Amino acid sequence: MAGLHKSEFANPVINWIDTRLPIFTMMQKEYGVFPTPKNFNYLWNFGALALVILMIMIATGIFLAMNYQPNTDLAFNSVQHIMRDVNFGWLIRYAHQNGASMFFIVTYVHIFRGLYYGSYKTPRELLWMLGVVILILMMATAFMGYVLPWGQMSYWGATVITNLFSAFPVVGPKIVTLLWGGFSVDQPTLNRFFALHYLLPFVLVGVIFLHVAALHITGSNNPLGIDVKSPQDTLPFHPYYTVKDSVGVCAFMAFFACFIFFFPNLLGDPNNFIPANPLSTPADIVPEWYFLPYYAILRSVPNKLLGVCMMFGSLIVLFVLPWLDTSRVRSARFRPVYKWLIWVWVAAFVVLGICGAHKPEGIWVILSRIATLYYFAHFLVVLPILGKLERPLPLPESISQPVLGRRSGGGPLPGAAPAKPMEKA
Amino acid sequence: MADSSAAAHHPASGDVTKRDLLQLIALSGAAIAAGAIAWPLIDSMNPSKDVLALSSVEVDLTPIAEGQGIVVSWQGKPIFVRHRTAAEIKEAQDVKLSDLLDPHDGADKERVKAGHDQWLVVVGICTHLGCIPLGNKPSDPRGEYGGWFCPCHGSQYDTSGRVRHGPAPLNLALPPYAFESDTKIKVG
Numbered sequence: 252m253a254g255l256h257k258s259e260f261a262n263p264v265i266n267w268i269d270t271r272l273p274i275f276t277m278m279q280k281e282y283g284v285f286p287t288p289k290n291f292n293y294l295w296n297f298g299a300l301a302l303v304i305l306m307i308m309i310a311t312g313i314f315l316a317m318n319y320q321p322n323t324d325l326a327f328n329s330v331q332h333i334m335r336d337v338n339f340g341w342l343i344r345y346a347h348q349n350g351a352s353m354f355f356i357v358t359y360v361h362i363f364r365g366l367y368y369g370s371y372k373t374p375r376e377l378l379w380m381l382g383v384v385i386l387i388l389m390m391a392t393a394f395m396g397y398v399l400p401w402g403q404m405s406y407w408g409a410t411v412i413t414n415l416f417s418a419f420p421v422v423g424p425k426i427v428t429l430l431w432g433g434f435s436v437d438q439p440t441l442n443r444f445f446a447l448h449y450l451l452p453f454v455l456v457g458v459i460f461l462h463v464a465a466l467h468i469t470g471s472n473n474p475l476g477i478d479v480k481s482p483q484d485t486l487p488f489h490p491y492y493t494v495k496d497s498v499g500v501c502a503f504m505a506f507f508a509c510f511i512f513f514f515p516n517l518l519g520d521p522n523n524f525i526p527a528n529p530l531s532t533p534a535d536i537v538p539e540w541y542f543l544p545y546y547a548i549l550r551s552v553p554n555k556l557l558g559v560c561m562m563f564g565s566l567i568v569l570f571v572l573p574w575l576d577t578s579r580v581r582s583a584r585f586r587p588v589y590k591w592l593i594w595v596w597v598a599a600f601v602v603l604g605i606c607g608a609h610k611p612e613g614i615w616v617i618l619s620r621i622a623t624l625y626y627f628a629h630f631l632v633v634l635p636i637l638g639k640l641e642r643p644l645p646l647p648e649s650i651s652q653p654v655l656g657r658r659s660g661g662g663p664l665p666g667a668a669p670a671k672p673m674e675k676a
Numbered sequence: 677m678a679d680s681s682a683a684a685h686h687p688a689s690g691d692v693t694k695r696d697l698l699q700l701i702a703l704s705g706a707a708i709a710a711g712a713i714a715w716p717l718i719d720s721m722n723p724s725k726d727v728l729a730l731s732s733v734e735v736d737l738t739p740i741a742e743g744q745g746i747v748v749s750w751q752g753k754p755i756f757v758r759h760r761t762a763a764e765i766k767e768a769q770d771v772k773l774s775d776l777l778d779p780h781d782g783a784d785k786e787r788v789k790a791g792h793d794q795w796l797v798v799v800g801i802c803t804h805l806g807c808i809p810l811g812n813k814p815s816d817p818r819g820e821y822g823g824w825f826c827p828c829h830g831s832q833y834d835t836s837g838r839v840r841h842g843p844a845p846l847n848l849a850l851p852p853y854a855f856e857s858d859t860k861i862k863v864g
Binding site: 337 | 702713716717719720721722724725726727
């Protein structure tokens, strides 16, 4: 049995399994001893947090699906049935509904961490691009999920967004008919959205697997943005980061619980308590908060096709970010100009979000145009130029060096002395 | 100070350390949280309130003449409600327990409510393989014992719903019911 893996576990049952399928060895390597930079701050919790939220969404979603009816005559009432009659149905529904918002908050913070600390730069370009794929899949899933309760906003949001595709010349209307399965958003649309909404999270799990695998090849970035130089710069993932992630999960659960139990409908739209009426459009059609910035970009220009292209473009530009940013320095900590400009970009994104919530008239049009302009200019103009012009601050020699001092800091100097525990006064 | 930080990592084997206690607390906390999350999900699979609301049904007995029987749906099952004649009641009471295929709940007195001997309420599902026996309509065959006849495999039941001819092994089941008045029962 030459090819068999030699397992090192003492427990005979685990050893037997591990010899034949080395999952325990793999877990030990990837999550047990995996050398992780020791200087993570709490922004590094958000990836693990996103995974926890995904698990919650899948679990609550499966149990909701046991009672949901994907039929235009029954859907709205089936959701009320869940809320009123199914044991803990209200809890499962609110957890799923607010979990979607949580998922986006956590993911946006996770992306911000990537932008601020240059985690998209070489050799992590593919990791970053997989992340953008994850974001897009999340958006598709969330969009379809919102249609399922078949309220007024569900129906009209679906109508507006599916109609976007008619902007494309020649094939546009045919695409829309294909999406609808009919001549408007109706039963075929609802049914297929339900099937796809159930499917995509599992596709998401697959892409996340690739995302984490890619991360484990390159290793994590860290707040200083410099590479790990020696094992001294790292800590084993367990117990240091398993415990730190647990703290983060607890804090997050408290935040999540506030929404579920105290303000379950704060982030929702009251129009969705009205059953869908294809013959009456609500006065304001607004998507969920996490789509507002993209909605604002869509409506920032009067031309339909251009608006659609810009909206999709705002996501596609993220794919090429690793090549747009020419700076050799990863972390914004050592980039004095970028450090401020990234916050300007965040401000533009937030302003876009606020604009998205308002009708496109008066001041909101002007604001959304300025903010859209900066959104794209940041990536397409500012970053390529800034990398060449900016004078970065001097980088430390290694992760350990700023803490442990020159002598025991490790780094490129040969024969560096082994680390000594920090001496207390 | 530097010494103690190194020494604390390796307690003598057998000693329970503070670390062990903390690990136990953390693990227990995680287990309790997992249970608290799992229970609502699993309980959501139990019958919902609307299903439970349909779990009892009221039957008005006034339209049922003597010698007639009706079928009522309760929790998805058929319930036979028969208004027995005096002859049928006597026949049922006279049978010896030792003659029955299934004597354990065979005493007729135990199969009806006291003071309401004329009303027989049984679950109309043959205890063999689950067919619905015939005998409620006047045109139905009732078998040799005057009760019900199952067309699937020939089981026969008497006027107290007891199995008298197989292949059914058990008497017709008795649902929980009570008299709300002389003319109304509530099943379930």
